[in-house]
Amino acid sequence: MTKTDIAAVLTDIGVLLELKGENPFKIRAYQSGARVLESLAEEELAQRIAAKTLGEVKGLGEALVQKITELQQTGKLEFYEKLKASIPPGLVEMMSIPGVGPKKVKALHDQLGIDSIPALQQACLEGKVAALAGFGEKTQDKILDGIRNREAYGKRHLWAEAWEAAEPILAGLRKLPEVQQAEACGSLRRKMETVGDLDFLVATNTPAPVVEWFISHSNVKEVTAQGETKVSIRTESGIQADLRLVPPEQFVFALHHFTGSKDHNVQMRHRALQRGLSMSEWGLVPAEGEGTAKEKAALRGPQSDITTEAQLFQHLGLAFVPPELREGLGEIEASESGTLPRLLEASDIRGVFHNHTTESDGHNTLNEMTAAAQALGFDYLGIADHSKSSVQARGLDEKRLTAQVAAIRDLNASGKFTTYVFSGTECDILPDGRLDFADEMLAQLDYVVASVHSSFKQSREDMTQRIVRAIENPCVTMLGHLTGRLLLEREGYAVDTEKIIDAAIANHVIIELNANPYRFDMDWRHWRKAAEKGLLCSINPDAHRIGQLDYFQLGVGVARKGWLTKEHVVNTRSLSEMKKYLADKHR
Ligand code: DGT
Numbered sequence: 001m002t003k004t005d006i007a008a009v010l011t012d013i014g015v016l017l018e019l020k021g022e023n024p025f026k027i028r029a030y031q032s033g034a035r036v037l038e039s040l041a042e043e044e045l046a047q048r049i050a051a052k053t054l055g056e057v058k059g060l061g062e063a064l065v066q067k068i069t070e071l072q073q074t075g076k077l078e079f080y081e082k083l084k085a086s087i088p089p090g091l092v093e094m095m096s097i098p099g100v101g102p103k104k105v106k107a108l109h110d111q112l113g114i115d116s117i118p119a120l121q122q123a124c125l126e127g128k129v130a131a132l133a134g135f136g137e138k139t140q141d142k143i144l145d146g147i148r149n150r151e152a153y154g155k156r157h158l159w160a161e162a163w164e165a166a167e168p169i170l171a172g173l174r175k176l177p178e179v180q181q182a183e184a185c186g187s188l189r190r191k192m193e194t195v196g197d198l199d200f201l202v203a204t205n206t207p208a209p210v211v212e213w214f215i216s217h218s219n220v221k222e223v224t225a226q227g228e229t230k231v232s233i234r235t236e237s238g239i240q241a242d243l244r245l246v247p248p249e250q251f252v253f254a255l256h257h258f259t260g261s262k263d264h265n266v267q268m269r270h271r272a273l274q275r276g277l278s279m280s281e282w283g284l285v286p287a288e289g290e291g292t293a294k295e296k297a298a299l300r301g302p303q304s305d306i307t308t309e310a311q312l313f314q315h316l317g318l319a320f321v322p323p324e325l326r327e328g329l330g331e332i333e334a335s336e337s338g339t340l341p342r343l344l345e346a347s348d349i350r351g352v353f354h355n356h357t358t359e360s361d362g363h364n365t366l367n368e369m370t371a372a373a374q375a376l377g378f379d380y381l382g383i384a385d386h387s388k389s390s391v392q393a394r395g396l397d398e399k400r401l402t403a404q405v406a407a408i409r410d411l412n413a414s415g416k417f418t419t420y421v422f423s424g425t426e427c428d429i430l431p432d433g434r435l436d437f438a439d440e441m442l443a444q445l446d447y448v449v450a451s452v453h454s455s456f457k458q459s460r461e462d463m464t465q466r467i468v469r470a471i472e473n474p475c476v477t478m479l480g481h482l483t484g485r486l487l488l489e490r491e492g493y494a495v496d497t498e499k500i501i502d503a504a505i506a507n508h509v510i511i512e513l514n515a516n517p518y519r520f521d522m523d524w525r526h527w528r529k530a531a532e533k534g535l536l537c538s539i540n541p542d543a544h545r546i547g548q549l550d551y552f553q554l555g556v557g558v559a560r561k562g563w564l565t566k567e568h569v570v571n572t573r574s575l576s577e578m579k580k581y582l583a584d585k586h587r
């Protein structure tokens with residue numbers, strides 16, 4: 001465990017003890033112990049534990065030293081586990097309501113027997129909470145509000161929603177004359193599929209006016225924490241946003257630190273230590289000598305030789321690691337050995353497959369979709385409306401599909417658009433793995449996306465077999481949304497991903513990276529290995545209206561996160577290459 005993790009446990013113990021109404025001195029010992037620990041350098045903690053000199057640090061008594069050592073060496077603490085087990089989980093949960101701390105929870109529990117959020121809500125509605133000493137009407141209203149907002153605020157957010165909230169804030173920060181540099185860090189910068197909170201970082205010598213703007217710009221619902229160099233707000237849409245303000249010379253170190261991920265940072269710090277350096281949000285300083293990293297960075301003054309992340313990596317003998325790859329999943333090793341991939345870029349995409357029109361459940365006509373694709377500069381557009389079994393999506397039967405094929409042929413012949421249209425289908429994979437159309441029908445199309453849209457509850461084995469059977473059909477060009485997941489809404493159906501990937505490679509079937517922000521399916525975690533084995537990816541917006549063709553850009557972000565290069569992605573190919581690929585597959 002790192003000192004930050006250990007400090008968090010100590011803080012937590014303090015809170016739990018307070019909930020139990022323990023002796024205030026004991027509680028304070030844990031609280032201040034956590035602070036003392038935070039101020040130690042990571043390497044100092046390890047050194048002192050090894051040398052058994054942790055007790056010499058002011059503020060760490062015998063009992064704390066023993067507990068910190070246990071945590072550092074085993075990652076666990078029996079005292080803590082027992083303490084947690086002795087407290088109803090509902091009490092801890094109640095503290096997630098703004099303004100409700102351990103003292104209030106204890107009072108509510110002792111005097112009204114409240115041990116959960118629903119019970120608390122009920123008591124508030126009955127006016128019992130206002131009647132308690134130290135509470136009152138105002139507090140009761142605030143608690144009720146907090147409970148109502150909890151659901152909206154407590155959850156994670158789709159990357160696209162987070163970006164929508166972040167973009168205007170970032171632009172606003174960059175416009176301020178006091179701001180030299182501003183960046184959004186954290187999971188947003190790393191392009192995680194969901195984002196917990198936004199992390200903004202600003203380089204400035206005069207933080208006050210920047211803080212002032214940040215807490216009062218148009219999207220702020222509530223200021224949740226405010227200091228001189230760190231503030232947090234909640235936006236109207238319910239997203240929490242942190243802003244940190246650092247002097248310009250510290251910016252690059254803070255940028256790297258707050259971009260994370262935690263795992264990446266841990267590995268980078270370790271690498272720095274091997275080179276006798278201590279790496280932190282404050283700077284890169286010699287590891288030995290007196291003082292914390294912060295103090296050393298302050299003493300040393302501006303580190304003018306490192307002003308970009310590329311230089312920071314270079315200082316540790318590494319090539320620049322794109323933020324999307326910073327998950328501690330081998331990117332540092334690849335960077336060291338010069339084998340980092342040259343990641344896919346949005347400008348590499350030449351066209352997109354898997355798009356719907358008004359023929360099935362889309363909102364725009366073939367003409368409108370083609371015009372929009374042309375406006376995006378695409379060389380080709382693939383139409384793949386639903387097949388007849390998807391009744392709720394007005395899936396096409398053979399007759400309507402045949403008519404659509406003819407309409408697309410005519411459109412291409414008309415010379416109306418420079419964008420070439422491929423005719424396809426998003427063909428349902430029936431519960432037994434057969435396709436919704438016979439081969440004779442499918443053979444008239446340029447390509448086939450095969451997708452599961454029914455019988456989601458099949459066993460993992462049946463579902464896997466079902467999909468593999470579809471993949472083995474020579475008419476299938478690509479597999480649609482592998483798991484059918486809807487992020488933050490619906491788990492995907494259970495499948496043996498490995499097996500499906502292998503079947504796709506063996507049968508020359510592409511797997512889609514569905515770029516709809518709710519899907520991002522197949523998950524980025526599978527792509528690196530799959531692509532190394534030879535799997536081809538298609539980045540598919542699954543657009544149901546013209547504006548959604550743009551989703552391909554989100555898909556590129558996810559593909560980058562999955563270590564994909566231009567060569568791994570089929571729709572980076574030119575129109576003639578694409579025509580040839582599809583014709584070959586048909587044969
Ligand atoms: P999120 O907000 O849950 O989607 O995920 P992140 O990655 O944005 O995490 P967040 O907002 O808690 O912190 C932003 C970055 O700051 C994180 O990616 C790495 C850095 N960081 C925060 N806490 C720690 C920590 O305890 N240890 C280390 N090494 N880095 C941390």
Ligand code: CA
Nearest residue numbers: 186187197198
């Ligand atoms: Ca974050």
Ligand code: CA
Nearest residue numbers: 197198199242
């Ligand atoms: Ca954060």
Ligand code: ZN
Nearest residue numbers: 426451480481
């Ligand atoms: Zn679909």
